[in-house]
Structures are given as structure tokens and as C-alpha cells.
Amino acid sequence: MRRGLEIAAVVAIACIFAYAAWVGLVWAPPDREMGDVQRIMYAHVPMVQMMLLAGTINFVASVLYLFRASWKTDAIAEASAELALVFGAIGTTLGAIWGRPTWGVYWAWDPRLTTVAILLVAYAGYMALRRFVDDPERRAVWAAVTAIIIAVDVPIIYFSVKWWKSLHQVQSNPRTVDPQMVHALRWNISAFFLVFIVFLIARYRIALAARMRETTVPEAVQGTRQVVAS
């Protein structure tokens, strides 16, 4: 029963996602200056927003873990960090593809861009830490500490890059937004949010199952069935 509901929900979300993509790619008008290139925005903006959401969830889960240790918050932290990495990497790549025809360059040392790039490297380090520590309890505590350090760094990175850039002209990006575009963007943000939630739940379950496997007494000891593991 539950399985059927889950499949139905995933199918519904896939339909919403397909509709949002159609709204963004076909229904919404092309931009007067940028033309069809602007349509990247309908994927780029939601993805970067989901990355920020994932980072926030990661931070909250990590703080909660340090106050009250639980495999659930640890699993949420792991799932959200990985999603932040995935959504951030794709979102940034899309931004670079958009930047080439619009700004003339793939990359600019803009405070927001730079902050996201540093954040991605920091989360890559976080994921590496999770792989390199075998004891699950130590891993959870150390990952939580690392997550807090990364989250605290975000505003400092932003301001430092902003000051660092202040000697140069900051690229301006005036945008008059058509109501149809706002509509398309809202649909896409909702669709990406739903996909994000599906990913988060799926990844959370995997992480929790992995933690359970690590921490429970081996099944051979319990006398049920032999564990086939290397």
C-alpha cells in the first residue's frame, strides 16, 4: 500500500517536472536581449536555490546532532550535503553556460559565484571526510563539526570576495521580468523543490540503512543468517 502511494507520488512529481520544463522551454516567451539562452534561468535559479536549501538543512541537522546524537539527523546531514554538492555543481555549470553568451565569459569573480564555488569544494571535503572515517560515531561528530565550520564560513567568504572585487567594476545584470517568465520560474522552482524532496528522502533512507548496517550487531551473532560481505 505504502509502496504504491510512493510510486504514485513519484510519477505525479515527474509529470509536474515535465510540465514545468514545457512551460519554461516552450510556453514562456524568449528574452528580448538574450533570446532563448535566458531559458537556462528556469533550471539554474531553482537548482542554486535547492543547493542553498540543502546547505541550510545540512547545517541545522549537524547542530541538532551535536546537541542530541541520533542516526537520523546524521543521515539527514549526509543526504543534504550530497544534494547540495549535486545541485550546486549542476546549477553552477548551467550558470557558466548561460554566462558565456551573455557576459562573454564562462566565469567571473563575482561574490555569489565565488562563494558557491568555494562552498562546493568545501562540501567535497566534507564528503571525503565521511568516506575516510570508519567509526560511525566519530564520523558523525566530526562531520557535524565540519558542517558547522563550513556554514559559518559562507557569509565571511561572501564579504571577503565582495571587498576583494570592489576595485573592479561589478557586472550589473538589469532584468525586466515579464509576468509569464515569473510564472514559468515559479513552476520550475516548485518542480525542482519536489524533485529535491524525493532525492532527499531516497538518499536519507540509504544513509540510514547504511548506518544501521554499520552499527547493529552482525547478524551471524544473532544466529539468523550469514552476512555475505567482504
Place this chain on the structure above:
Amino acid sequence: MRRPGVLASTWVLFRKDLLLEWRSRARINALVFFSLATLLLFSFALGPDTALLRRGAGGYLWLALLLSSVLALGESFRVERENSSLEGLRLVPVDTRAIFLAKGIANALLLAALGLLLVPVLVALLDVRIVLPWERLLTIIGLGCLAIAAPGTLYGAIASHARARDVLLPLLLFPILIPALVAAAKGTALVFEGDPMGQLPSWIALLGGFDIIYWGLGVVLFPRVIEE
């Protein structure tokens, strides 16, 4: 028996770290030659254009310090791990925050000494001139090394107990330190080239803010990092 206060234990542990360092002197020797080699490599990588090298001198100084710091921080917890000294320290009725403060300050001091040693080398090698008063440079080196040492000590403790620790420490530390690197390199460059726009105070303030935040976080989080 009364439990010793945080400051008193920090002082004792700090002296212990310095004494260990002084007895072997292996780490400081290795660091000096490593950082000198790094500075030389920058010059060779960029070619013999003196003006270009001089303009980048502030950045090279901090990159050399940053790369050396990975060796220094890794070593600072290797000695504790080797004979399970950290376990011993934890058994003593001493506030664990004192361990962080002592190790952090010892690491910062070591890096600052290294930084001071590299400045005359920069003057000789890259023809750098110190335009602003000396105290400004001392402030930047001091604050910058404190900025590397606080998250560095925390991550050093973590990485020393993980697999592939030599890879892990820079992977965790470098992204976090970028604001401190920007501020320190920029501030040092201003000391070398003059500061007509009066930007130096804001960079020093950024470094100071970074220090306050990360030393505070370190004191709060370190006891959790080394607990069993």
C-alpha cells in the same frame, strides 16, 4: 584537589608543546626549508620578471605559509597520536578546551615565526620594499597565522585520526581559509606597495573577525572532536 583553571592549564600545555618542539627542532627545520623552496618555486614558475614578482609578493608569502601550515598542523597531532599521548592528556583532570588553546597558540606562534623569517627573504629575493610601518606587517602576520591555526588545529585533530590524513587536512582546511587568505595577502600587498586608499584597516578587521569567530568555534567544538 582543585581542578586547574583553563588559562593555567593552557599555559602548562603550551609550554609542553614548545618544549617538545625545541627539543627536536625537526619540525621547524623542515618547515623553514619547505617554505623557502616554495618561495623559490613561485619565482621560477612565473619567470624572472621582477616587477611581476614584486607585485605578487604578498600572495606568495601567504601561499608559502598556507602550504607549510599543512605540514605543521599534521605534525602537531602526529606526536600526540604516536604514543597515545592525547589519551593520556584526556585522563588528566584538565579542561579539554585548554588542549585546543595551547595547541592552537603554539601552531600560530610557529607559523608567525616562519612568516617573520620569510619577510627578509622576500626583500632579498623579490626586491620587496616595506612601505608602511613595520607594526602593520606584524599585525597582519600575527592575525593571519592565528586565522590559519584555529580551524587548522581543529581539523588537524580530526584528520590525524582518519584514513588518508595527508589528503584530508588540506581538503578540509583550504576552502575554509580562503577569506583569511584574501585578507592577509591583500593586507600584506598593501604594506609592500603603499595604501593610498586607506583599505588596510578593513582587511585587518576582516582578519580579526575571522579570528574571533573561529577561535570561538574551536573552543566550543574541540571537546566534542576529541571525545571518545
